[in-house]
Amino acid sequence: MRIFVKAPLLAIGALIMAVRLDPQLSVVLAVVVPIVIIFIITNMRLGFPLFMKVQKALDRVNGIMREYLSGVRVVKAFNRFQFEVEKFSVANRHLQERSTSSIRMMSIFSPAILLTVNFGIVAILWMGGFGVNNGTMQVGHIIAFINYMTQISTSLMMISMVFNMFVRARASTFRIGEVFAVEENTSWNSLKHEVTGERGRIDFENVTFSYTGQVQDAVLKNITFTIYPGETVGIIGSTGSGKSTLVNLIPRFYDVTGGTLKVDGVDVRRFHPHDLREKIAIVPQKNILFTGSVRENIQWGNERAGMDEIEQAARLAEAHDFISDAPEAYDTMIGQSGVNFSGGQKQRISIARALVRHPEILILDDSTSAVDVATEMRIKAALKKYAKGLTCLLIAQRITSVMDTDKIIVLDEGEVAGLGTHEELLEKCRVYQEIYQSQIGKEVL
DSSP states (O other): OHHHHHHHHHHHHHHHHHHHHOTTTHHHHHHHHHHHHHHHHHHHHHHHHHHHHHHHHHHHHHHHHHHHHHTHHHHHHTTOHHHHHHHHHHHHHHHHHHHHHHHHHHHHHHHHHHHHHHHHHHHHHHHHHHHHHHTSSOHHHHHHHHHHHHHHHHHHHHHHHHHHHHHHHHHHHHHHHHHHHSOOOOOOOOOOOOOOSOTTOEEEEEEEEOSSSOGGGOSEEEEEEEEOTTOEEEEEESTTSSHHHHHHTTTTSSOOSEEEEEETTEEGGGSOHHHHHHTEEEEOSSOOOOSEEHHHHHHTTOTTOOHHHHHHHHHHTTOHHHHHHSTTGGGOEEOGGGTTSOHHHHHHHHHHHHHTTOOSEEEEESTTTTSOHHHHHHHHHHHHHHOTTOEEEEEOSSGGGTTTSSEEEEEETTEEEEEEOHHHHHHHOHHHHHHHHHHTOTTTO
């Protein structure tokens, strides 16, 4: 940044001094400086697209490496190592070609700028020589003018170098800039409201949602139901029925396309997203653990939580035993993406992280799928005992996971196909009957 400020000031100052020293020799500057500026602008205009291509090729190489490292066991299991090597080689060769093209182009302009400036110095010496012979110039003036010219050339070269770096940096940050340039489309009514006292109540009133914003593309259609404070509600349905989309509307990851969604009796669009999400804890389908200790990962849900709270949350999530069995217990370091823990263990740590938050609403998005049935039952029993006022939404693929909930919402192709207890749905909901029959058996029906 200092060079970017210093170089233009030196160039402008030297240019002014040179013109004041000898207006006749300044004709050379009037030719050289515009040519150099044209070179710099052309360098930027040609360099940016090339470095964009380099960045895309680099992204492709990084993507292949990331896929291989995350799926190394699958690669080994299917003996596809050679295939991955060839795929990486093709991407790397493509990167090499793009990089070579961009560097070749950049290497042309710097010598061209230097050559133009040197021709200018030669022209000054030639014109100055005639002036000295005619007695119209002094040798000192020529030497001083050449010094100014050298200062201008040095500054222009510095500017050229800075712009080269700028072109590369601009290509690297272009797509990041696109993300930052996206306007936040989540708005809210800044008026303060009084909480009705029904903390944890959720109302869906004819809710429709489409990712495109077009009603004809709706993935959720006319969803209407109420979840009362302290209820545990199961949500079940076939893959792609809209279960995860439904719960993602509650913390305003997306806004409803039509209808009204209320939390605590208030339209969620009246909440500031930060205030709304303070009420909610989510355990997503894909369990994310961060590099650090187990304690830090659980405390991530509530930075003010003490060790007693952390242990209590871990016990409720059936995670305390395996954490305590580790050599460093809660100070055990978690590898990248939790590679040193099993899927079930990661799920239980994620549940503990959500519980330590003490939320009004807990959303478990198929977050016990890697846990055995007995452990799952213990977790659910602990939740009922510990958090009697906690509203819990439990998305599950296994019907046994939701059978004993207060009520069950059955989704089918984005619509509510059934709502009621397990026994009620077995009697009157065809979709629920089909799920039950496929998982547990015809004879029970």
